[in-house]
Amino acid sequence: MIPFNRPYVAGRERQYLTEVVESGQTSGDGPFTRRASTLLTALVGAPSVLLTTSCTHALELSALLLDLRAGDEVIMPSFTFVSTANAYVLRGAVPVFVDVRPDTLNIDERAVEAAITPRTKAIVIVHYAGVPCEMDAILKVAKHHRVPVIEDNAHGLGATYKGRPLGSMGALAAQSFHATKNVQCGEGGALVLNDDRLRERAEIIREKGTDRSRFFRGQVDKYRWMDLGSSYLPSDLLAATLTAQLEAFDDIQRQRHAVWDTYHAELAGWAADRGVTRPTVPAGAEHAAHLYYLLMPSLDERQAMLRHLADAGVQATFHYQPLHSAPAGERFGRTGPGGCPVTDDVADRLVRLPLYAGMTEAETAQVVGAVRAYAPR
Numbered sequence: 001m002i003p004f005n006r007p008y009v010a011g012r013e014r015q016y017l018t019e020v021v022e023s024g025q026t027s028g029d030g031p032f033t034r035r036a037s038t039l040l041t042a043l044v045g046a047p048s049v050l051l052t053t054s055c056t057h058a059l060e061l062s063a064l065l066l067d068l069r070a071g072d073e074v075i076m077p078s079f080t081f082v083s084t085a086n087a088y089v090l091r092g093a094v095p096v097f098v099d100v101r102p103d104t105l106n107i108d109e110r111a112v113e114a115a116i117t118p119r120t121k122a123i124v125i126v127h128y129a130g131v132p133c134e135m136d137a138i139l140k141v142a143k144h145h146r147v148p149v150i151e152d153n154a155h156g157l158g159a160t161y162k163g164r165p166l167g168s169m170g171a172l173a174a175q176s177f178h179a180t181k182n183v184q185c186g187e188g189g190a191l192v193l194n195d196d197r198l199r200e201r202a203e204i205i206r207e208k209g210t211d212r213s214r215f216f217r218g219q220v221d222k223y224r225w226m227d228l229g230s231s232y233l234p235s236d237l238l239a240a241t242l243t244a245q246l247e248a249f250d251d252i253q254r255q256r257h258a259v260w261d262t263y264h265a266e267l268a269g270w271a272a273d274r275g276v277t278r279p280t281v282p283a284g285a286e287h288a289a290h291l292y293y294l295l296m297p298s299l300d301e302r303q304a305m306l307r308h309l310a311d312a313g314v315q316a317t318f319h320y321q322p323l324h325s326a327p328a329g330e331r332f333g334r335t336g337p338g339g340c341p342v343t344d345d346v347a348d349r350l351v352r353l354p355l356y357a358g359m360t361e362a363e364t365a366q367v368v369g370a371v372r373a374y375a376p377r
């Protein structure tokens, strides 16, 4: 069976983990936290990053940092992972779910504008599959209404929009290093701060509401409870694994792009004949090769394709179930003007193919062959 994902081992993970264990310095903000943060800062092209225990926690940190509270509205796509919404719902904020564009499956910038109200306190966007959102339009609406943009950049590390790295354009961005992401340490994440003035308070929130980070830098002689906070600081063991992965970033991306490019070229004719849609990457954008998907003509055909691929030894899968119509989405959120018809449609028809660094040419060829052998009944 070709798995859907196989977490990549870059090579130095074991050596770095041993160094941390033997040094006795396993808690957070140690030498490897600094190394991973430096590598990540350069990749995202941001003034500063803070490693966190997950992307979910980076998003929660963003909600605390922006002082979101009961009744505040946060505009976001319905077609995303649960954490994009939950992080703000935990503060009592109301997610306002808007639709995605049918080409990139990214938040529809026109729907964002239409969903703005006097209570809108943030716009959270997701660069789905590591393909950039329409940032010029989104940033323009945000600026006009003086609302911060938060990039949920779990898919988009290393990708660019008109030459600008994803994660560098919002006030804040959240990265994920979960085992299913391009760069992984099992569970992990980062908050990217594109406004350095937010750093001091972000450090306090991440360190249980204390100024322990300043204390460790010798800037204060004791640390105290300063603010709301939680424990969002990852162990240096996680940072060691992440450092090994980030050092191999170019190699990981080269391998993932090779698989993506093969799928895209080899399935072009087949998709055109069958009424199947392949991913769209807009002009001026470079994507992150996070995932490769096909949009089948119908839900029935999607289900048939998944069964067909499983029979052929290929583990493919569907993706996000719309948040606006999920039980908790209906309870905690509301749907913006126009509803989410595109989201409902694409969620039913989407198939994700296996894609990971370390995937062999034979495995890629087997997936292509299996897809092409699909015959609708």
Ligand SMILES: *Cc1c(COP(=O)(O)O)cnc(C)c1O
Binding pocket: 053, 054, 055, 056, 057, 080, 081, 083, 084, 126, 152, 154, 155, 175, 176, 177, 178, 187, 188, 189
């Ligand atoms: C994976 C993912 C998350 C959650 O990441 P964790 O690191 O597992 O918390 C959030 N948003 C999106 C879009 C994701 O793909």
